[in-house]
Amino acid sequence: MVALGSDHGGYDLKQEVIGYLKEKGIAFKDFGCMGKESCDYPEYGRAAAEAVAGGECDMGIVICTTGIGISIVANKVKGVRCALCADTVSARLTREHNDANMLAMGAGIIGKNLALGIVETFLNTPFSGEEKHARRVKAIE
Numbered sequence: 001m002v003a004l005g006s007d008h009g010g011y012d013l014k015q016e017v018i019g020y021l022k023e024k025g026i027a028f029k030d031f032g033c034m035g036k037e038s039c040d041y042p043e044y045g046r047a048a049a050e051a052v053a054g055g056e057c058d059m060g061i062v063i064c065t066t067g068i069g070i071s072i073v074a075n076k077v078k079g080v081r082c083a084l085c086a087d088t089v090s091a092r093l094t095r096e097h098n099d100a101n102m103l104a105m106g107a108g109i110i111g112k113n114l115a116l117g118i119v120e121t122f123l124n125t126p127f128s129g130e131e132k133h134a135r136r137v138k139a140i141e
């Protein structure tokens with residue numbers, strides 16, 4: 001189950017991500033926002049992050065205009081490792097190295113096609129399990 005969260009700035013791109021997840025048959029839960037009226041990203045970033053940290057969802061994807069605000073929020077929740085990505089190499093490496101459990105993207109920074117490529121890479125790349133990376137992830141916790 002993938003937790004989704006966005007503010008108004010990330011709403012449209014979140015709909016594209018929802019379309020991708022539906023096409024792939026990947027279960028998701030959208031923690032809002034549910035429209036394009038101005039709202040506050042901490043509310044929705046926190047809700048998605050708590051679902052990941054609490055085990056209700058395995059992974060999370062959060063989106064705001066820059067991706068920065070909502071990634072800061074997600075990373076305040078203990079147990080969350082949220083990676084702000086604007087390229088597929090980072091999306092792959094943050095899964096392999098950091099075992100990132102949340103992805104943040106900036107809807108004002110990257111386009112739809114790149115964003116969906118990042119989502120695909122993030123969701124399909126496993127943690128490497130290498131001892132040095134596991135040690136560092138444990139140290140973060």
Ligand SMILES: O=P(O)(O)OC[C@H]1O[C@@H](O)[C@H](O)[C@@H]1O
Nearest residue numbers: 007009064065066067068069
């Ligand atoms: O759209 P407004 O309200 O101007 O600003 C909200 C944005 O502020 C940034 O941290 C986030 O990217 C968020 O989307």
